[in-house]
Amino acid sequence: MTASKPARALADPAAAADGGALPDGHVLGDESGGGPLILARGLVKRFGDFTAVAGIDIEVARGESFGFLGPNGAGKSSTMRMIGCVSQPTGGTLRILGMDPRRQGTAIRARLGVCPQLDSLDPELSVRENLITYARYFGIPRRRARAKADELLEFVQLTERANSKVDPLSGGMKRRLTIARALVNDPDIVLLDEPTTGLDPQARHLVWERLFRLKQQGVTLVLTTHYMDEAEQLCDRLVVMDGGRIVAEDSPRALIERYSTREVVELRFGGDPLEDLAGKLAGLGERVEVLPDRILLYAADGDAALDAVLARGLVPSGTLVRRSSLEDVFLHLTGRTLVD
Numbered sequence: 001m002t003a004s005k006p007a008r009a010l011a012d013p014a015a016a017a018d019g020g021a022l023p024d025g026h027v028l029g030d031e032s033g034g035g036p037l038i039l040a041r042g043l044v045k046r047f048g049d050f051t052a053v054a055g056i057d058i059e060v061a062r063g064e065s066f067g068f069l070g071p072n073g074a075g076k077s078s079t080m081r082m083i084g085c086v087s088q089p090t091g092g093t094l095r096i097l098g099m100d101p102r103r104q105g106t107a108i109r110a111r112l113g114v115c116p117q118l119d120s121l122d123p124e125l126s127v128r129e130n131l132i133t134y135a136r137y138f139g140i141p142r143r144r145a146r147a148k149a150d151e152l153l154e155f156v157q158l159t160e161r162a163n164s165k166v167d168p169l170s171g172g173m174k175r176r177l178t179i180a181r182a183l184v185n186d187p188d189i190v191l192l193d194e195p196t197t198g199l200d201p202q203a204r205h206l207v208w209e210r211l212f213r214l215k216q217q218g219v220t221l222v223l224t225t226h227y228m229d230e231a232e233q234l235c236d237r238l239v240v241m242d243g244g245r246i247v248a249e250d251s252p253r254a255l256i257e258r259y260s261t262r263e264v265v266e267l268r269f270g271g272d273p274l275e276d277l278a279g280k281l282a283g284l285g286e287r288v289e290v291l292p293d294r295i296l297l298y299a300a301d302g303d304a305a306l307d308a309v310l311a312r313g314l315v316p317s318g319t320l321v322r323r324s325s326l327e328d329v330f331l332h333l334t335g336r337t338l339v340d
């Protein structure tokens, strides 16, 4: 398939020729200039007195897989909706494909693929007709739309369900169909808002595998997630958001290396208050975090740290030595877990 080829169906050439400089003198992103496909400076979204996005800076390069990681309410969807040109920024500067969403939303949307948090497929139509009808919105001629639909059904492994209605599909199938729908216009950027929320592990892995394939084909992916494993699997680079702000930005691996230790020992205890027990772990690792149901002991060598815990006479009811993850990074940065 040719998912990285841009569609021009609804693009307004006059609008696309827009130029101009940002306050910091940054070159605007566009294909000809080779700048970032998405560029935000001090981007703000307010709802009345409430600030959902509090002045963030981001840059996404062509071919990159970029993620927003954060808990519910962090401002990820609000940011995605601004990038998707369905919600106007309240402040700051935003450029998508070198264009200004305030004035060129239609031209930008024609070149985006959007996979919203909740599937919005048409239950009256068959699986295949959902794709054909959507392609027609982009002005794609019927014959090409049919061929595109068949190509995409194969890509998301739904060819056998082409003539089925949408309702009987599993959650994972619906999600894959929504992803296929987001690709009908050969978008420059695919926006995925929590692509696997609500799916069972098997369905999630199938979606990840398809998204990974897109990434290999050079499609620019921008996704939100509150799953650290999803971020680690799919993102080349990510920003960690909390309370409308970016609290860290880098590749998943670099974030783990910077903000965590190599290994983590999870300790569960039956009786005594965890705060009291945590006091007895002083000096055994680099850091101790007390969660409602367990203590985390951060150490370069988890097995050695666990031996040292046992040598102090502590008797955990459950132990786990594991590699550090983005969850640990988030806890370190915000003092909270990602998924409560």
Ligand SMILES: Nc1ncnc2c1ncn2[C@@H]1O[C@H](COP(=O)(O)OP(=O)(O)OP(=O)(O)O)[C@@H](O)[C@H]1O
Pocket (backbone or CB within 6 Å): 047, 050, 051, 052, 070, 071, 072, 073, 074, 075, 076, 077, 078, 079, 226
């Ligand atoms: N239309 C709206 N009006 C008022 N407040 C809103 C609106 N949309 C979002 N918010 C608030 O803005 C904050 C950020 O919401 P947002 O949906 O961007 O977060 P999120 O990180 O995507 O979380 P989630 O994973 O729940 O979607 C939340 O406190 C939310 O209640």
